[in-house]
Amino acid sequence: MGHKIKPDVVVDVVGENCPIPLVEMRKAVMKAKRGQVIEVKGTHGASKKEIPMAVESLRLKLLELNSDEDGVWHIYIQK
Amino acid sequence: MSRVTIVVHSGDFDKIMSALIIGNGYLAMGDSCTLFFTFWGLLALIKGKLRKSDMRLSRMNMAGIGAWMMRRKMKRANVAPPEKLMEDYRALGGRVIACEMTMGVMGLSKNDLDDHMIDEYAGVGQFVKASQESRTTLFI
Numbered sequence: 001m002g003h004k005i006k007p008d009v010v011v012d013v014v015g016e017n018c019p020i021p022l023v024e025m026r027k028a029v030m031k032a033k034r035g036q037v038i039e040v041k042g043t044h045g046a047s048k049k050e051i052p053m054a055v056e057s058l059r060l061k062l063l064e065l066n067s068d069e070d071g072v073w074h075i076y077i078q079k
Numbered sequence: 080m081s082r083v084t085i086v087v088h089s090g091d092f093d094k095i096m097s098a099l100i101i102g103n104g105y106l107a108m109g110d111s112c113t114l115f116f117t118f119w120g121l122l123a124l125i126k127g128k129l130r131k132s133d134m135r136l137s138r139m140n141m142a143g144i145g146a147w148m149m150r151r152k153m154k155r156a157n158v159a160p161p162e163k164l165m166e167d168y169r170a171l172g173g174r175v176i177a178c179e180m181t182m183g184v185m186g187l188s189k190n191d192l193d194d195h196m197i198d199e200y201a202g203v204g205q206f207v208k209a210s211q212e213s214r215t216t217l218f219i
Contacts, residue, residue: 015157016159017158019103019104019159019164022107022108023106023107030171054107054108054109057109058108059109
C-alpha cells in the first residue's frame, strides 16, 4: 500500500505491548508543533483501535489508518 | 479533559503495574492523573526499588517463584517493566504524592525515597482535594 502522507515525525512501536504505543504517541504529540503530522506504526492489536480513541479524546485530527499485509498498522495524526 | 486519582496502597508487583499502566493510559488519552502512594505502595518509591525485581505478587507468589515467572512472561510478551512505566508516567506529566503519615509508619524517610518520582509529601487532605477534582478515584 502506498503511503501518500508525508509525516513530520515517525513513532515506531512495532512489537511494543500495552500501554507503550499510546504512551509513545502521547509523547510525540506533546513534542510536535501544531499542524505537524505524526505517523505511529505498530503491531499491537488493541492499540490500533485505542490510538484513534485517544486522538478523539485529545481533539487531534486522524488523517489515515491503514494496515500492511505483514500486520503492521500505520496511523497518521495531525496536531 | 478530566482527572483521575489513584490510591496506591499495595506494594505488590502486579498491583503497582496496574496503577502505572492505568495512570499512563489516562495521561496518554489527555487526562491528568495523581498517584497517592500510601502504606506498602510507598515501597515502590524507594530508590532503585522498581528496578530491583524483588516485589512480590499479590497471588501465587510462591516465595518469589511466581513473581519471577510473571516477570519472565512479561519480558517475553514485551511488556514494559515498572521502572520504564514510572519514567513514562513522569514524562507525561503524571503527579505523585507520597503519604507522609504512612511513611512514618513504614519506617521510611525522605532520604529513602526517590525524590525524582515525587512531587509532594502530603496527607489525607491532599488526597481528598485531588479526589474531589477527579471524575474517577481508584484504590489499588
